[in-house]
Each structure stands twice: as structure tokens, then as C-alpha cells.
Amino acid sequence: MEGAQWDTLLPFFVAGFVSFAVFYLSNILWLRPEKIRNKLRSQGIKGPSPSLLYGNILDMRRIVKEEKETQKGGSRHVSASYTSALFPYFITWRKEYGPIFMYSTGSIQLLHVSHPDIVKEISLCKSLDLGRPSYIQKERGALFGRGIIASNGAVWAHQRKIIAPEFFMDKVKHMVDLIVEATIPFLESWESLLESEGGTREIVVDEDLRSFSADVISRASFGSSYAKGEEIFFRLRQLQKAMSKSSILIGIPGLRGKYNERKEVEGPSLFLSSSFFPTERGEGGSAVGGPRPATFPGRRPVWWCRRCHARRWPAGTREEKAEQGIGFSINPAASRLHSQGNRGQKRWRRRRRCLPCLRRGPPDRIDGESSDPSRGKLTMVIRETLRLYPPAALLVREAFQDMKLGGIYIPKGITLSVLISVLHHDPEFWEPDADEFNPERFAHGISSACKSAHAYIPFGIGIRTCAGQNFAMLELKIVLSLLLSKFSFSPSPKYIHSPAFRLTVEPEFGVPLIVKKL
Numbered sequence: 001m002e003g004a005q006w007d008t009l010l011p012f013f014v015a016g017f018v019s020f021a022v023f024y025l026s027n028i029l030w031l032r033p034e035k036i037r038n039k040l041r042s043q044g045i046k047g048p049s050p051s052l053l054y055g056n057i058l059d060m061r062r063i064v065k066e067e068k069e070t071q072k073g074g075s076r077h078v079s080a081s082y083t084s085a086l087f088p089y090f091i092t093w094r095k096e097y098g099p100i101f102m103y104s105t106g107s108i109q110l111l112h113v114s115h116p117d118i119v120k121e122i123s124l125c126k127s128l129d130l131g132r133p134s135y136i137q138k139e140r141g142a143l144f145g146r147g148i149i150a151s152n153g154a155v156w157a158h159q160r161k162i163i164a165p166e167f168f169m170d171k172v173k174h175m176v177d178l179i180v181e182a183t184i185p186f187l188e189s190w191e192s193l194l195e196s197e198g199g200t201r202e203i204v205v206d207e208d209l210r211s212f213s214a215d216v217i218s219r220a221s222f223g224s225s226y227a228k229g230e231e232i233f234f235r236l237r238q239l240q241k242a243m244s245k246s247s248i249l250i251g252i253p254g255l256r257g258k259y260n261e262r263k264e265v266e267g268p269s270l271f272l273s274s275s276f277f278p279t280e281r282g283e284g285g286s287a288v289g290g291p292r293p294a295t296f297p298g299r300r301p302v303w304w305c306r307r308c309h310a311r312r313w314p315a316g317t318r319e320e321k322a323e324q325g326i327g328f329s330i331n332p333a334a335s336r337l338h339s340q341g342n343r344g345q346k347r348w349r350r351r352r353r354c355l356p357c358l359r360r361g362p363p364d365r366i367d368g369e370s371s372d373p374s375r376g377k378l379t380m381v382i383r384e385t386l387r388l389y390p391p392a393a394l395l396v397r398e399a400f401q402d403m404k405l406g407g408i409y410i411p412k413g414i415t416l417s418v419l420i421s422v423l424h425h426d427p428e429f430w431e432p433d434a435d436e437f438n439p440e441r442f443a444h445g446i447s448s449a450c451k452s453a454h455a456y457i458p459f460g461i462g463i464r465t466c467a468g469q470n471f472a473m474l475e476l477k478i479v480l481s482l483l484l485s486k487f488s489f490s491p492s493p494k495y496i497h498s499p500a501f502r503l504t505v506e507p508e509f510g511v512p513l514i515v516k517k518l
């Protein structure tokens, strides 16, 4: 009898399960993304039509294939931008839909926003509701784990609070010896290699530079040389290679990891309490970052952040503001300290934080260009290299709540994507020679090289900006200066210019150089 009842109920169970599965999948793959798309369409934002399972992935593949065939037909030339080779679909869609358009990869709905105005809005947004997309943790969890790069919310804030101060300039300055110590064995290995070959030989430099970089990180983090942590770095590299092969990003929203939660950070002990952030107009009413405000034309920025180069514009005097009908407001904490005279003002300067990168401490004053940290020739060369070939190609942020950015209503669940190289080459913000290697453009700093501070972002933006940028710049300067003092370099005829996207952009076939001992 029991068996007969079971036989009767089974078809109902199966039908229930099947209809639940159909509803669940159609919700994930179509209904939810379509709801987001409709919200964007209603604001006049367009984009290529997606297919049910793959979104626009098939279009992307087709455009990449077409681009490769066009390149095969024409003569091979070294382009100063990797955008057309690696992301030709963005170029096609930008031409068709403008700088802001939507597209999708499977169930992930993205909004391409490679425009300095939106980039500025993202960099000013301090909310934890805008964070790293959940698909990064799901698909690259093996590489990033629960670390600072992939996590969000309170978990991220806690890690950033611990890690970021270790890379502030004051700390990084003391790491010079450590970097030099790592450079010496590297130089010696090349010297002995060259000696055995009569002073000149071809070296494929990639692996050696990678090992050097791993050695520096090893010494800085564990106090021991790379040899001891070799296995870890080897495995990380293997993981990076394996992950870069899976280019299709089909994320299943709703399966967000527990370390990706979006808890608001509470209490003064955590990093992101609102008091850390000046208002958009800044303390004392001055505007922070971004282009010169229209309100007081002709003024020079009064300071810029030593770390992220955000600029603060003069607020205008009380009289000027009164003339223009702007209410004069001052941050009460600043006002209290200012009323204590010079000592109070000094304390205030030490205390305040740069809004985009959270660096605490006095910013660089702009007196003429004398405090411009980009004056060094080596810095100019590094900046220009990072402009032409930014290693991190895309900046991505997911909106965990509905929000408004730069006049656009951003629905919850959408991923914003900024293609850095597009901004770095935009003729609207750079001189006409934007596609050429010209370090001199940075002779007077980033502010003079490009018309918008948010058109140069190799280290990212806002509260998620690269925590290790001071360290990276220092390491590059030290290793380059030591290498150039010992060797001369010229490109090998075997070099094939073929940038490849392997989570970061790197030369597909390595960089063979003819190295000569000086």
C-alpha cells in the first residue's frame, strides 16, 4: 500500500523539482539580468543584445576572431595600446553605443563606464555597498582566498586597516635596504651569466624579474629570501595561468561567499568610519580631487596627495564665496583646531586623510611644481610605461545596493567595469601624441600631463586603490637604477609584440633582450 502511495506522489515531486529548477535558472539567467537591463534602458543606456545562456560572450569571441584575422591580413606593427588586440569588442561597442554601455557575460550584467566623470564618482564613493564583484571570489577563490583583493564589507575593511598602513610612504622608505639586498643576488646572477659569454648575451628577462619580485615580497613579508618561499610563488603562478585560461565568466548571483558580506563597519576602531572621510567639498569647503572646479577659475590646486595624486582645490575666500552666494561652512573639528592657532592647524594637517586613497598625514604642497614627485626621470619613464601598458586592465566594482553615480541610477547587482587603457589613450584628455611613448609628458607631474586627474589610474581608484603602489614604485625605481648602472639593454630581434591577458596583461612570449655588461 505504501509503495502504491509513493508511486502516485513521485510524479508530483519530480514535476515540482523540475519547475523549481526551471524557475531558478530562468531567474538567474534571464529575469534578474533583464530587470537590471530594463532599469538601465529606461535611462537611455544601450548595449549589444545578450543571448540567454552566454550573454554577449559569443559576440566577444566573434569580434576577437575578426580582429585577429584583420591583423593577420595587415602587416604586424607594434601598437602602443593593447586595447585593440585584447579587448576589440569594447572598441566596437564604444563606437556604437558611446563611452557608457551595458553588456553581459553569462548571468553577470556589466556596465562599461570608461569615462573620467564616472571614474571620479566611483573614486569618491566611500560606501561599502560598492565593492569587488562576487564572481571574483567564486571563480578565483583558489588564488585570492579570503584576502583583501577579493573580500568586501567588514572583512575587507579589517584587512585594509592592517595592510594599508604597512605600505604608507613613511614605512616604505625603510624598505630600501631590503629591496637592494634582493637586487644584489639578481645582478650577480646576470653578471656571471654574461661573463661566461664574453659580456653580451640574450636574456629572456620575465622569469628573472618575477623571481626578483617574489624575493622582495618574501623578504618584506616573511623576512626570508625567495628560495624559502619558492614553492608558494610557483604554485601561485600556476594558479594564475590556469585561471587566465577560463575566459568565460558565468557567475551565479546569490551564491555569495560568507566572506563577501556587506556589513556596515561600526565603531571607531574600524577603518571606514565616516569621520575618516572629508565631505566631497573637503574640509573648510575646498573641493577634493578631480578637475579644477568652475567656481574659482584660474586657481592652482593647493595641495595634492603624495600617494594617489588627488588634488585639493582652493576653497575661495569668505568674500569670494559671499560674492558667488556660496555659504561658507567649515568642518567643526577643523574649525576647533584652527582656532588654536598655528599648532592647531599643524595638528589638523597631520590628522586629515586623503579622500580617494585614505593616506593620512600632510599632503604635498604645490608651490610652483617644486613638490611634484614626478620630477625624477625614472619616475617619468615608469609612469609613462604604466600609462601605455597598465598591467591591471580592468577595474571592476559591484553595486550591492541601488545607488546613484554621476547622475546614473545604478541598480543593485550590476558590475561596473572601467577599461584603464581606454582612459590612458583618450585624445580628449591627453596631448595628440597619446599613443606614443613620451615620458616627458610627466615632467611637470600627472596634473600637467592629462586634463583630468581620473584619466590616469594605473593603480586603481577610491577606497580600493592599490595598497602597494608606493612599494611598487620604489621597487621599480631601485631595480631599474641598479640594472641600468651595470648593464645596457637593447631589444632582441626575436621579440614578438603580443600582449596577453592572464588576469594581468603581460607579454605572451616573454621579453628577450640583448644585455651588455657596462
Ligand code: HEM
Binding pocket: 148, 149, 160, 163, 217, 386, 390, 391, 392, 395, 396, 458, 459, 460, 461, 462, 463, 464, 465, 466, 467, 468, 469, 471, 472
Ligand atoms: C606596478 C605594480 C602594480 C600595479 C600597476 C598595481 C595595480 C593595482 C590595481 C589596479 C589594483 C585594483 C585597484 C582598484 O580596484 O581600484 C590593485 C589592488 C591592490 N594592490 Fe596593487 N598594483 C601593483 C603592485 C602592487 C604591490 C607590489 C602590492 C603589494 C606589495 C600591491 C597590493 C595591492 C593590494 C593589497 C590591492 C587590493 C586593495 C584593496 O582591494 O583594498 N600592488 N593594484
